[in-house]
Amino acid sequence: MSLPYAEPLTVRTPAPRVVPEPPRRGEPGGEPCGICTGSAAPPLWGDDHFTLHAPVGSSLPGSLWLASRVHADSFADLPAAAAAAFGPLVARAERAMLSTLPDVGRVHLYRWGDDGAHFHVWMIPRPLGMLDAMGHFLPLWEDVLPAVPDDEARAAVEKVAAAL
Numbered sequence: 001m002s003l004p005y006a007e008p009l010t011v012r013t014p015a016p017r018v019v020p021e022p023p024r025r026g027e028p029g030g031e032p033c034g035i036c037t038g039s040a041a042p043p044l045w046g047d048d049h050f051t052l053h054a055p056v057g058s059s060l061p062g063s064l065w066l067a068s069r070v071h072a073d074s075f076a077d078l079p080a081a082a083a084a085a086f087g088p089l090v091a092r093a094e095r096a097m098l099s100t101l102p103d104v105g106r107v108h109l110y111r112w113g114d115d116g117a118h119f120h121v122w123m124i125p126r127p128l129g130m131l132d133a134m135g136h137f138l139p140l141w142e143d144v145l146p147a148v149p150d151d152e153a154r155a156a157v158e159k160v161a162a163a164l
Helices: 080-100 135-144 150-163
Strands: 043-046 050-053 064-071 104-110 118-127
Touching: 043 150, 050 080, 050 150, 064 080, 080 104, 080 118, 080 150, 104 135, 118 135
Parallel strands: none
Antiparallel strands: 043 050, 050 064, 064 118, 104 118
8 A cells, every 4th residue: 555645745734723613515604505506416316315426526437425315414413214224325335336337446435524514425446456545545546546537437426326
């Protein structure tokens, strides 16, 4: 495993903390919610609890994100039915990714909740044989590899959505 950057890297001093933190999109005082207003990537699949979306500007075809239909900050905030549906949905999505996308070594699941008010996770396929991108290095590589055309990324996620 290796970083996608030349070494030596330099450590920077963190910026001062901002407390209280600014509101996220969709929270009172924040920008409008992109999912609710329809300005986010449109869903390619959905059920009662979650929608599936293709990212824009992705470098790894088949990367996708799942978003809760309701605003929820964490697993603990999801309605019980959505929380119960999450694990089986992720398992189905992973099986769909592995069966429809060529050359996938593993599927990584990440949750970052700092940008918008919907509970959302990213599922990112690690290219088969790309050992530099194993583990927590995959999102770093995804950031620096050249982006694939958005229609190619969307077509890959449409295959996954069809398999769901």
